[in-house]
Amino acid sequence: MRLEQPNCWSEHGALQTVLVCSPSVQSIPSLQVAENVQWNAPVQQDVAMENHHSLISVLKQEGVQVIDYALYLDLVTRQLNEQLINRFFVRDLACVFGNTILPGIAGTFMRRAEYDHVHKLLGNWFPETFTKDVTEGVKALEYGDVLILNANAVFINIGMRTSLESVEQMMGHIFQAGFTEIGLISLPRRADTLHLDMNCNVAAEDVVIAKSYMYYLPVQVVNKEGIKGYDMTEKFLHRHGFDIYWLDKYETIPDINFLNINPDTLLISKQAHKQMLKSHPKLKNKRFIEIDVSELEKAGGGIRCMTLPLVRK
Numbered sequence: 001m002r003l004e005q006p007n008c009w010s011e012h013g014a015l016q017t018v019l020v021c022s023p024s025v026q027s028i029p030s031l032q033v034a035e036n037v038q039w040n041a042p043v044q045q046d047v048a049m050e051n052h053h054s055l056i057s058v059l060k061q062e063g064v065q066v067i068d069y070a071l072y073l074d075l076v077t078r079q080l081n082e083q084l085i086n087r088f089f090v091r092d093l094a095c096v097f098g099n100t101i102l103p104g105i106a107g108t109f110m111r112r113a114e115y116d117h118v119h120k121l122l123g124n125w126f127p128e129t130f131t132k133d134v135t136e137g138v139k140a141l142e143y144g145d146v147l148i149l150n151a152n153a154v155f156i157n158i159g160m161r162t163s164l165e166s167v168e169q170m171m172g173h174i175f176q177a178g179f180t181e182i183g184l185i186s187l188p189r190r191a192d193t194l195h196l197d198m199n200c201n202v203a204a205e206d207v208v209i210a211k212s213y214m215y216y217l218p219v220q221v222v223n224k225e226g227i228k229g230y231d232m233t234e235k236f237l238h239r240h241g242f243d244i245y246w247l248d249k250y251e252t253i254p255d256i257n258f259l260n261i262n263p264d265t266l267l268i269s270k271q272a273h274k275q276m277l278k279s280h281p282k283l284k285n286k287r288f289i290e291i292d293v294s295e296l297e298k299a300g301g302g303i304r305c306m307t308l309p310l311v312r313k
């Protein structure tokens with residue numbers, strides 16, 4: 001496998017390499033089981049697999065190198081990994097900050113195994129840029145809670161899966177990677193607001209889409225020296241060059257959890273309200289590619305959660 005060095009300074013730069021994982025070999029047979037594993041609905045494995053194939057084939061068509069990490073696990077690890085029902089939500093496991101990859105720490109025990117599996121591979125692939133040592137003492141930091149706004153600023157949610165103490169421990173490494181400002185917000189701790197990327201997302205170089213309640217929440221602004229002050233969400237994002245498209249009505253996963261393939265192209269779910277997204281003046285000329293990932297979305301995450309960008313140009 002040809003592997004370029006990790007590089008990622010935004011959410012919208014042209015995606016060159018992305019990490020994914022296919023869904024597990026398990027179906028989730030009933031609503032009762034689904035609810036107990038914190039999913040929204042039963043899932044049929046073969047349909048989930050079809051969804052996954054549409055995802056990776058569209059990415060490949062768009063010229064993106066797609067790496068399914070599970071193919072690189074040793075046999076014994078792979079046999080366990082295949083049983084992990086959340087394994088395809090790779091976004092949470094690690095994050096490329098500039099040219100550094102930082103490991104995530106599962107905020108829920110059920111996801112620990114897959115974090116370990118991926119970290120071992122990343123350590124082999126990127127010995128100079130990836131180390132697990134940085135996670136010493138860190139308890140909960142899932143990267144669905146992180147948006148790279150631009151080459152200066154990072155936005156992080158303190159929520160159900162990411163603790164303030166953990167972010168405080170990791171912040172130094174984010175500054176060291178080259179970023180100068182981190183905005184911290186704390187969103188409601190509920191299933192529909194689980195991660196930051198289920199509440200807002202970068203939709204273009206200069207547009208963030210956000211659930212309208214975020215308007216009422218403050219952001220703590222931190223730089224290398226410490227806490228710099230506070231901004232309301234809108235002002236914080238404005239300062240970093242973004243207009244905000246506030247949504248009053250939305251379907252959380254499809255409408256918010258999309259992926260930027262490049263500055264002109266958004267990859268969205270067939271379930272998304274495309275006309276609504278397109279109705280923002282700065283988004284109306286964008287190219288929207290729609291794919292059917294409805295079966296996968298029943299697991300409580302969308303296209304952004306299913307993709308971990310390693311290289312964006």
Ligand SMILES: NC(=[NH2+])NCCC[C@H](N)C(=O)O
Nearest residue numbers: 089091144195299300301305
């Ligand atoms: N980046 C995200 N929003 N990931 C969603 C992960 C959902 C998954 N069911 C979990 O509980 O972990």
